Structure formats: structure tokens, C-alpha cells
Amino acid sequence: MAAPSPAPKKRRDVAETLLGVLTCVLIALISVLESALVIPRIGRYGTSSFDKWCLNAQYIALIFMWFSLLGHEYVHRHERAWAKKSRRYGYTIQGLALALCAATNWGKGIWGAVIVAFLLLMVYSVWDAYMKALALHPEDQKVLDQIIEQKRQRAQERWEEEQRHRRAARLEEAAAQYGQDLAIDPSETKKPSVEWKIPSRKHQPLVYFIRNGNRVKIGTTTDLRRRVRTLALRPENVVLLEAGGMDRERDFHKRFEKYREGNTEWFRDLGELSAYITERVEEIRRQQAATRSGSADR
Structure with a gap:
């Protein structure tokens, strides 16, 4: 079977590039036109040269803020919440610049502001099409x-x-x-309420939870003593043992996926994972206490 033709992809890339170029040209045109309409006339609202410079600088800052927000939307286009906020703030600023353009030319004809508004609408349409072209499949x-x-x-x-x-x-x-x-964190020095018996020989598969600092490793083994030694840890680091094999381990990995560090078996000891370990250890401690109490009664 022949390989698929790269022509559609090339055409799509060319279309995206043309949209991007057209958007940049329109943005530059709007900025130049607005500046030409506002900067020569905004100075009349100042009483000194310093006032005029400040007014011009503030207007130019509006333009650059719009540029920066468009750039922020482009960079974070896949983070839809951020992208929407950037676009909303950007066009709010541009609306303010457009109002300033109309105000400074009031009485001298507002066709310049009308042209700027028309170009701004074109930019919005083209920019929206450009962002949609770069978007991922839903x-x-x-x-x-x-x-x-x-x-x-x-x-x-x-x-x-x-x-x-x-x-x-x-x-x-x-x-x-x-x-x-x-003590800065008494919980870090707290000894476990359950002491796990580490088998000296190979055994049925166990899912182990081994803590090292603020991380917990969730894995499966049939030789726990050797596994602990391989990790350069101590038996006291074992905080929980659950019966089961790889399937049970995968269930735990899926359950606590949001705490996982990369693609490793190490998880941050936080939130639901920490709560699960605490609850299970307390449950097992009560079971062990009840068993010892029953044995003593007999």
C-alpha cells in the first residue's frame, strides 16, 4: 500500500501560516492607525510637556498590553481557561483604546475610529480562525x-x-x-501503629506501600525482605501490606494516579493516598488488637 500523500498536511500548514501572517499584518495596521489618530491629539489634554509624554506613554502601553495578551493566548492556547481570559482582557483593553481614539477625534469626524473598529472586527475573526486551526482534536x-x-x-x-x-x-x-x-512536624517522627512481619522467605504476592520521606512506593513482590533491602530502606519503612498481585497494584496506581511522580511507582504521600494508608493501618491495628484480646480471653 502506498504511503499517504503529505500534500494535505502541507496545504494545511500553508493555510495556518497565511492566517498567522494576515493576523500580524492586521494587528500592525490597527496599531499604526490608532497611534496616528490618537498620539497627535492626545497631547492637548496635558498642561506641560511631561503630561503629554505621560499620556502618550500610557496609550502606547495599552497597545503593548494587547500584544502581550495575544501572545499569552497563543502560547497557552491549549489551556482553554487561560486562553479565554487572555482574549477577553485583550479585547477589553483594545475597546478602551478604541474609545480613546474616538474621544480624541470627537468633532473632527469619527471615520478613523470606525475604520479601526472594522479592522478590529477583522482581526478578531481571523485570530479566532487561526486559533481554531491550531487547536487539537476535541x-x-x-x-x-x-x-x-x-x-x-x-x-x-x-x-x-x-x-x-x-x-x-x-x-x-x-x-x-x-x-x-x-517539633516542626510531629507526624514525620511518629512511629507506625502497626509493625509488619516481614517474611524471611518467598511468599504469596503482596502489594507493599513503602514510605521514604514524603513519598510512598506502591509495588508488588514475592520477596519483601529482599525488596526492602534493594531499595536501601528498613523494614520500619513498610507502612502497609495488602494481599494481591499485579492487578491489585495496577488498581492502586490508577486510584492514586494524580499523586504519581512521572511514570515511576513513587507517589506523593498526600491527600487521598495518605488518608487511605491511615485508615487501613488503623483498621488493621484494631483487628490485631481484637485478635490479641480474644487469644488472651481463651
Whole structure:
């Protein structure tokens, strides 16, 4: 079978390039026309040369703000929420510039402002078509939206964790001024309430949760003692063991995917993952306590 012709892709690339060039030309034309209509006349509202320079600088700043927002929308075009905000703010600023253009030419004819408004409408139409041409397929965009949301959640979690440590450090410093010594994070030094028995030989598959700092590794093994030693950790780092094999491990990975670090088996010990470990450990601790109590009664 012959390879598909690259001609459609080339034509599409050419069309996108032409749209981009046309948009840039229209943006430049609007900026020049607005400046030609506003800058010579805006100075009359000032009482000194400094006032005139300030008014001109403020108007030029509006134009550059519009440029920057268009650029921000282009760079973040796949982040639809940011792109919409950039476009809305950009055309709000351009509407203000257009009103200023009409006001400074009031009484001298407003055809310049009308022409600028017409060009602005053309820019909006062409720019919208250009952004749509660069957009992903709707199904692909949904996938990217999930990736972006996961990234946002991870950033939010890191920020919350940093804020928690900073607050604790500030509290410790303030308390030290009054002679009180506080631990920065008592939960980090807390010993596990369940001591897991590490099998000395190979065993049935187990899904293990091993903590190292603020990360937890979720994996499967049939030789836990060797696995712990391979990771250069200690048995005390094992925080939870669940019966099951690879299928159970994949279920956990899918469940806590938003806390995952890259494509590794390491997860940030936060949110639902941390809550799950705490709940399961407490449940197993109660079961062990009930078993020991029943044995003692007999």
C-alpha cells in the first residue's frame, strides 16, 4: 500500500501560516492607525510637556498590553481557561483604546475610529480562525485537559505542603522566643501503629506501600525482605501490606494516579493516598488488637 500523500498536511500548514501572517499584518495596521489618530491629539489634554509624554506613554502601553495578551493566548492556547481570559482582557483593553481614539477625534469626524473598529472586527475573526486551526482534536483536548488539571493539582498540593512547613517553622521560631521548643512536624517522627512481619522467605504476592520521606512506593513482590533491602530502606519503612498481585497494584496506581511522580511507582504521600494508608493501618491495628484480646480471653 502506498504511503499517504503529505500534500494535505502541507496545504494545511500553508493555510495556518497565511492566517498567522494576515493576523500580524492586521494587528500592525490597527496599531499604526490608532497611534496616528490618537498620539497627535492626545497631547492637548496635558498642561506641560511631561503630561503629554505621560499620556502618550500610557496609550502606547495599552497597545503593548494587547500584544502581550495575544501572545499569552497563543502560547497557552491549549489551556482553554487561560486562553479565554487572555482574549477577553485583550479585547477589553483594545475597546478602551478604541474609545480613546474616538474621544480624541470627537468633532473632527469619527471615520478613523470606525475604520479601526472594522479592522478590529477583522482581526478578531481571523485570530479566532487561526486559533481554531491550531487547536487539537476535541478528544485529544480532553486528554490534555486532564493532564493540565493533574499538573495544577500537583502544583497546588506542593504549594500547600510548602505553606504548612513554613507555618510550622514560623511557629517554632516564635515559640522559641518564649522558651518553648516545638517539633516542626510531629507526624514525620511518629512511629507506625502497626509493625509488619516481614517474611524471611518467598511468599504469596503482596502489594507493599513503602514510605521514604514524603513519598510512598506502591509495588508488588514475592520477596519483601529482599525488596526492602534493594531499595536501601528498613523494614520500619513498610507502612502497609495488602494481599494481591499485579492487578491489585495496577488498581492502586490508577486510584492514586494524580499523586504519581512521572511514570515511576513513587507517589506523593498526600491527600487521598495518605488518608487511605491511615485508615487501613488503623483498621488493621484494631483487628490485631481484637485478635490479641480474644487469644488472651481463651
